[in-house]
Amino acid sequence: MTLKELKVGQSAEIVAVGGEGSLRNRLIDMGLIPRTVLTLRKVAPMGDPIEILIRGYELTLRLEDAANITVKTVENKKPQEPPVIKYGRKRKRRGSV
Amino acid sequence: MKFALAGNQNCGKTALFNALTGMRCHVGNFPGVTVEQKTGEIRGFGGYSVVDLPGIYSLRPYTQEEIVTRDYILNEKPDCIINIIDATNIERNLYLTMQLLELDVPMVLALNMMDEVRANGGTVDIEKISRELGIPAVPISAIKGEGVSELIDRAVDTAKHHVLPVRADFCASDSPCHRCIHAVMHLVQDHAEEEGLPLRFCASKLIESDSDIADKLRLDTNERELIEHCLVQLESESGLDRNAALADMRYCFIESVVACAVVKANESREHRRSVAIDKILTGKYTAIPVFLGVMMLVFWLTFNVIGAALQRLLEAGIGQLTDIVDRALTSFGLNEVIHSLIIDGIFNGVGSVLSFLPIIVTLFFFLSILEDTGYMARIAFVMDKPLRRLGLSGRSFVPMLIGFGCSVPAVMATRTVSSDRDRKMTMMLVPFMSCSAKIPIYAVFTAAFFPGHGAVVMFALYFTGIILGILMALLLKGTAFRGKPVPFVMELPNYRLPSPRSVGLLLWEKARDFLQRAFSVIFIATVVIWFLQSFDYHLNPVSDSTESMLANVGQAISVIFKPLGFGDWRFSTALISGFIAKEQVVSTLAVLIGCDASVLYTVLPSAFPSTLAACSFLVFTLLYTPCVAAVASFRREFNSRITTLGVVILQCAVAWIAAFLVYNIGGLFL
Numbered sequence: 098m099t100l101k102e103l104k105v106g107q108s109a110e111i112v113a114v115g116g117e118g119s120l121r122n123r124l125i126d127m128g129l130i131p132r133t134v135l136t137l138r139k140v141a142p143m144g145d146p147i148e149i150l151i152r153g154y155e156l157t158l159r160l161e162d163a164a165n166i167t168v169k170t171v172e173n174k175k176p177q178e179p180p181v182i183k184y185g186r187k188r189k190r191r192g193s194v
Numbered sequence: 195m196k197f198a199l200a201g202n203q204n205c206g207k208t209a210l211f212n213a214l215t216g217m218r219c220h221v222g223n224f225p226g227v228t229v230e231q232k233t234g235e236i237r238g239f240g241g242y243s244v245v246d247l248p249g250i251y252s253l254r255p256y257t258q259e260e261i262v263t264r265d266y267i268l269n270e271k272p273d274c275i276i277n278i279i280d281a282t283n284i285e286r287n288l289y290l291t292m293q294l295l296e297l298d299v300p301m302v303l304a305l306n307m308m309d310e311v312r313a314n315g316g317t318v319d320i321e322k323i324s325r326e327l328g329i330p331a332v333p334i335s336a337i338k339g340e341g342v343s344e345l346i347d348r349a350v351d352t353a354k355h356h357v358l359p360v361r362a363d364f365c366a367s368d369s370p371c372h373r374c375i376h377a378v379m380h381l382v383q384d385h386a387e388e389e390g391l392p393l394r395f396c397a398s399k400l401i402e403s404d405s406d407i408a409d410k411l412r413l414d415t416n417e418r419e420l421i422e423h424c425l426v427q428l429e430s431e432s433g434l435d436r437n438a439a440l441a442d443m444r445y446c447f448i449e450s451v452v453a454c455a456v457v458k459a460n461e462s463r464e465h466r467r468s469v470a471i472d473k474i475l476t477g478k479y480t481a482i483p484v485f486l487g488v489m490m491l492v493f494w495l496t497f498n499v500i501g502a503a504l505q506r507l508l509e510a511g512i513g514q515l516t517d518i519v520d521r522a523l524t525s526f527g528l529n530e531v532i533h534s535l536i537i538d539g540i541f542n543g544v545g546s547v548l549s550f551l552p553i554i555v556t557l558f559f560f561l562s563i564l565e566d567t568g569y570m571a572r573i574a575f576v577m578d579k580p581l582r583r584l585g586l587s588g589r590s591f592v593p594m595l596i597g598f599g600c601s602v603p604a605v606m607a608t609r610t611v612s613s614d615r616d617r618k619m620t621m622m623l624v625p626f627m628s629c630s631a632k633i634p635i636y637a638v639f640t641a642a643f644f645p646g647h648g649a650v651v652m653f654a655l656y657f658t659g660i661i662l663g664i665l666m667a668l669l670l671k672g673t674a675f676r677g678k679p680v681p682f683v684m685e686l687p688n689y690r691l692p693s694p695r696s697v698g699l700l701l702w703e704k705a706r707d708f709l710q711r712a713f714s715v716i717f718i719a720t721v722v723i724w725f726l727q728s729f730d731y732h733l734n735p736v737s738d739s740t741e742s743m744l745a746n747v748g749q750a751i752s753v754i755f756k757p758l759g760f761g762d763w764r765f766s767t768a769l770i771s772g773f774i775a776k777e778q779v780v781s782t783l784a785v786l787i788g789c790d791a792s793v794l795y796t797v798l799p800s801a802f803p804s805t806l807a808a809c810s811f812l813v814f815t816l817l818y819t820p821c822v823a824a825v826a827s828f829r830r831e832f833n834s835r836i837t838t839l840g841v842v843i844l845q846c847a848v849a850w851i852a853a854f855l856v857y858n859i860g861g862l863f864l
Contacts, residue, residue: 114438119254119256121437122252122254122256122402122437123251123252123254123256123683124683125437125438125441126251126252126254126289126441127251127286127683128285128286128289128441128445130434130438130441130442130445131434131438131442132442133445139472139476140478141476141481141575141576141578141579142476142477142478142479142481142482142576143576143579143580144579145578145579146575146578146579146588146682148575148686152285152286152445153283153284153285153286153458154283154285154286154685155685155686156683156684156685157575157682157683157684157685157686158682158683159578159582159682162682162683
């Protein structure tokens with residue numbers, strides 16, 4: 098599914114970030130990277146844009162950009178606490194993208 | 195010594211800049227572009243200047259702001275970068291820090307809003323974060339001014355001894371990213387040294403497939419192929435594409451720093467409060483009514499209560515002063531022409547423009563409160579959808595709305611639109627929003643031609659303006675502003691109480707800005723109009739206004755208005771005087787027709803050939819060039835005479851065409 102289809106209050110893990118060029122890179126710079134967990138916080142009164150919680154901050158994006166982001170829903174996982182990774186150790190992979 | 199202030203949008207950069215410089219700053223634009231450049235001298239340190247770079251999230255060269263920042267640091271080589279980050283949102287903010295570190299320039303980290311972090315039970319281990327990043331870090335609260343003097347000391351120290359960041363290598367030593375970056379670094383080392391570019395920065399940019407840097411480094415095909423090979427390797431090993439892999443590496447490092455140095459605050463009071471407020475202010479059914487209510491309140495208070503009262507006060511003051519000077523000059527027996535210049539030209543002209551000042555200050559008072567509390571970002575969130583079709587974002591909504599009050603603050607308010615393209619386009623659309631100074635003109639004409647139907651006529655005029663604005667937006671979107679779209683990503687900050695200091699500073703800045711223009715451009719324009727009004731071609735003062743140069747000019751250009759139905763020179767002359775301030779159209783018409791302004795509506799029907807011609811005149815007034823104060827604002831914000839002239843000509847052309855269509859199509863039916 099894509100981020101566009103997520104319901105308010107649901108959390109999901111990013112699987113892939115689609116799109117092209119500067120649009121895609123901007124999303125990546127804002128921290129939307131595969132394996133990151135996010136929560137859909139709210140939807141604007143006219144149905145678009147949406148607001149997500151990611152990496153401890155709230156980000157607004159448009160549905161057309163959200164449609165490029167593939168996610169899978171996760172249970173009991175909130176984005177606030179990033180996984181504790183020791184610097185210098187190889188990171189565990191949760192399957193390829 | 196030069197310091198550069200860099201950071202994300204909305205992290206308190208401007209507040210820190212004000213705290214550093216005490217607002218003794220010079221505002222200009224970066225060479226060649228209209229992105230604002232603020233330079234100031236650090237308070238108490240003569241010869242130490244600080245440049246406020248645009249708020250950015252990354253150093254990719256996609257937006258004007260990013261290019262400006264990057265070029266400034268690479269070409270101007272500041273002695274020290276002060277990187278300000280929002281400590282309540284440390285992860286995302288450190289992403290830019292990681293990229294700045296690669297530039298190999300002395301750097302200091304300023305952790306802003308530390309007071310808020312502490313108040314909510316969070317801590318940041320400053321020593322650890324400083325050690326992990328390899329640069330000095332200072333906790334500050336820019337709004338309260340805490341920690342600022344220590345920050346200055348550290349920055350000056352770092353710059354003086356040219357202390358470079360200890361490390362730029364943040365990738366885990368056995369990761370695919372590490373291998374790739376180092377392979378690329380080896381490949382381009384000699385090129386980077388030759389060009390004087392920081393090596394690590396070059397490698398990162400090459401991994402991000404930045405062709406600018408590849409060209410700058412003069413890489414040959416062979417080298418490009420080798421790099422491409424490394425990148426393919428990186429992608430297959432990491433399972434991510436090159437851009438994501440690099441960003442992933444950076445965020446992984448940031449996560450490890452945050453894990454060891456930061457105890458996250460509990461869900462902050464500010465945040466809980468924001469969530470509760472947002473239930474209403476961005477709620478599905480409440481958001482738009484609340485927004486309309488807030489804007490109506492702002493307009494009502496500005497144009498009917500506070501601003502209007504201040505305006506009356508100022509006008510009375512100017513009137514008194516004019517009287518006193520007038521009497522003094524008379525008793526002194528000054529030459530009549532000079533007397534007229536001072537009283538009719540300078541005092542009346544500048545006075546009528548100065549009376550805008552209270553409105554501007556009051557409007558900006560409310561706007562800065564809306565902005566500082568965080569409500570402006572919510573408006574952008576709520577109103578984004580309807581504006582998107584026009585190729586704009588929700589950020590443009592408020593400036594355009596202010597255009598209905600007055601174009602001058604509307605153009606000034608476009609500063610809150612973060613993208614340069616959107617900002618320019620928003621400014622182009624502001625003149626289509628009928629400003630409140632045109633209301634007296636509409637009032638006189640409706641009283642004369644459509645008594646009892648004032649509301650309908652007003653509505654039709656405003657509606658025409660909006661529709662034409664939308665058409666213009668679609669036209670601009672397809673032509674001049676086709677540019678690369680930047681995705682709309684925006685943060686909704688927590689609601690905060692505005693600080694009186696920052697509101698005061700903004701008001702002072704806007705007022706000073708306007709006054710400077712009032713006494714330069716506007717001053718000259720009023721004197722020119724006075725000159726044209728008071729003399730004939732033989733430079734003799736005229737007693738009858740119909741013989742003045744202005745009347746002659748009006749006569750000359752009245753031909754243009756023939757196809758619009760009002761070829762009478764008095765109307766064209768009135769329109770010219772409307773360039774000083776739109777209210778002047780009414781008073782000039784009254785003078786030229788030879789009656790009092792209060793009874794003008796009884797005489798107008800006989801002066802106009804037909805009601806349709808009056809409609810055509812109204813449409814023209816609605817759309818033609820903004821007044822001199824607004825044009826001066828355009829000049830200031832576009833930073834280009836040619837573009838400003840373009841806007842004036844465009845508005846006149848649009849007005850002419852619209853009025854022509856009204857007159858001629860209407861003529862078919864009547």
